Amino acid sequence: MSRFLSSAVRRGAVLVAATASLTLALTTPTEAGPGRARLSRDLAQRLSSGDQGPTRVIVSGSPQEIETLALRYGAQIKKQLRGRAVLEVTGGQLDALSQDPDVDHLSGDVPVRRMMAATSEAIGADQVWTGVLEGVRGYTGSGIGVAVIDSGVAIHRDLAGRVVASVDFTGSQGRDGNDAFGHGTHVAGIIAASAAGGRAGVAPGANIINLRVIGDDGSGSTSSVIEAIDWAIEHRSRFNIRILNLSLGHPVFESYTEDPLCQAVQRATDAGMLVVAAAGNFGKTEDGRPVVGGIVSPGNSPAALTVGALNARGTAVRSDDIMATYSSRGPTAIDGVLKPEIVAPGNRLVATAAFQSQLAAAHPDRVVVAAGATSYMEMSGTSMSAAVASGAAALLLEATPGLRPAEVKLLLQLTSSRVANAGLIEAGAGSLNIAAAVGLASQGHVTPSSIAGELQEISGILVSLSGLSVGHVPGLDRPLAWSGLAPTSSIFGPSTVNADGVVWTDGVVWTDGVVWTDGVVWTDGVVWTDGVVWTDGVVWTDGV
Secondary structure, X not given: OHHXXXXXXOOOOOOOOOHHHHHHHOOOOOOOOOOOOEEOHHHHHHHHHOOOOOEEEEEEOOHHHHHHHHHHHOOEEEEEEOOEEEEEEOHHHHHHHHOOOOOOEXXXXXXXXXXXXXXXXXXXXXXXXXXXXXXXXXXXXXXXXXXXXXXXXXXXXXXXXXEEEEEEOOOOOOOOOOXXXXXXXXXXXXHHOOOXXXXXXXXXOOEXXXXXXXXXXXXXXXXHHHHHHHHHHHOHHHHOEEEEEEOEEEOOOOOOOOOHHXXXXXXXXXXXXXXXXXXXXXXXXXXXXXXXXXXXXXXXXXXXXXXXXXXXXXXXXXXXXXXXXXXXXXOOOOOOOOXXXXXXXXXXXXXXXXXXXXXXXXXXXXXXXXXXXXOEEEEOOHHHHHHHHHHHHHHHHHHOOOOXXXXXXXXXXXXOEOOOOOOHHHHOOOXXXXXXXXXXXXXXXXXXXXXXXXXXXXXXXXXXXXXXXEEOOOXXXXXXXXXXXXXXXXXXXXXXXXXXXXXXXXXXXXXXXXXXXXXXXXXXXXXXXXXXXXXXXHHOOOOO
16 A cells, blocks of 8 residues: 555645745634623624624524523524524524523524536546456445435436435425425436436435425525434434435534534434535635635534545546636635545536426526436536545445445545645545545555556545544644544655644645635635625536
């Protein structure tokens, strides 16, 4: 293994510059004042602005404790969750609630949005299907359950027999998980579509568990996503749910340690399920300036496998791949976790479409085929990349069912390939190579892999099985959390480690002067505006 890793880490020089810029850019968690509960940033902003309009907050406690709080301040209980509830409060009630000694933390029930912006051959999935790897039989993800927490799944020929359960958490009556918006159907097709229409998903034998949390307008609530995650945990054995796909997110308003959505991701991980999250599509401003720190929640959770987007330029050849300019970069806001872990094709992917959906109506130029239950649409974004990674993980888990979530992350990172001109905060460990990952899991050693006639070398960046280790950037006055997968003592190949245990080797960490320049914009107060983030102009970027 080490000879492949060492060859990968000998390239390039370390760029550790302008650390003062990083210090200024990292946002700090909302501090509780005297007698005041800790508030997520969105709630703190509401209080400081004097906004008296109704808002929904997530508060922890038993049903009895929450009912007491609601009665005490005249708040409405809108939804009960496991160990918490959603209250609707006015500005005055929020202020009073935040000063109650029985309340230590409040989070906003903020909107979550879909993350739109590969081919199976480009990641080596076709080799896994046919069993061309020496000594390894073929796999299609058969029997592996993938929960798609999204806008639902519409009836489609290529998904016939693949959707084994549908549950609607949006509150819509009689919908039963149907997809009127169109995002979830595309995601499900990338993961598990059959080859009936000639566009097989990455894991055509996997099962889809359709958990609808996104409404017809493309948005939903954080609490609905939490409900869906907890439902998946409860029913994981019945449907063999091994993977949760979250091609959605919301801005990072608080530390992942206090974010209820990230806490739900941790519960799912602890229950043995891999959570695959989209990095977000906030890698640049509308005028094209690169953005640092645009990872969305729950992709900021160290427990999640956070996936960025590659532009594969429509080919299976990997040497021409570049980072999609919209793909969010790390480190994460507030905690400074290094994300994403890996990247996968996400640009202009054609997959199953929900006929006459909102997306199809809004973007007719993206519709490839409009024919009822045999419709196809082209979409781009880290949503699509996350779906590719979820399908890949299903192949890996069929090949080696006993893998734990951390081990799946480790294998996918170890066997990825470096992306040219991209470093850790853009591409993580590198470009997904599922053929190499299945080979490593099945054979216990790394063998050379070839995709589209090109030899692929793994990146060999530092990874960790412990889930989260912490190091210190030289000259920085606070630590960065390392989101890889093996302890910092596990170093592969030639490397240089500073006294605090952070590895600054061979251009893997910071990228070619792109990150630390005056033209770079941090997300705090810049990206999270209605005119920039949640608009179709951002969704359909990068020439899609």
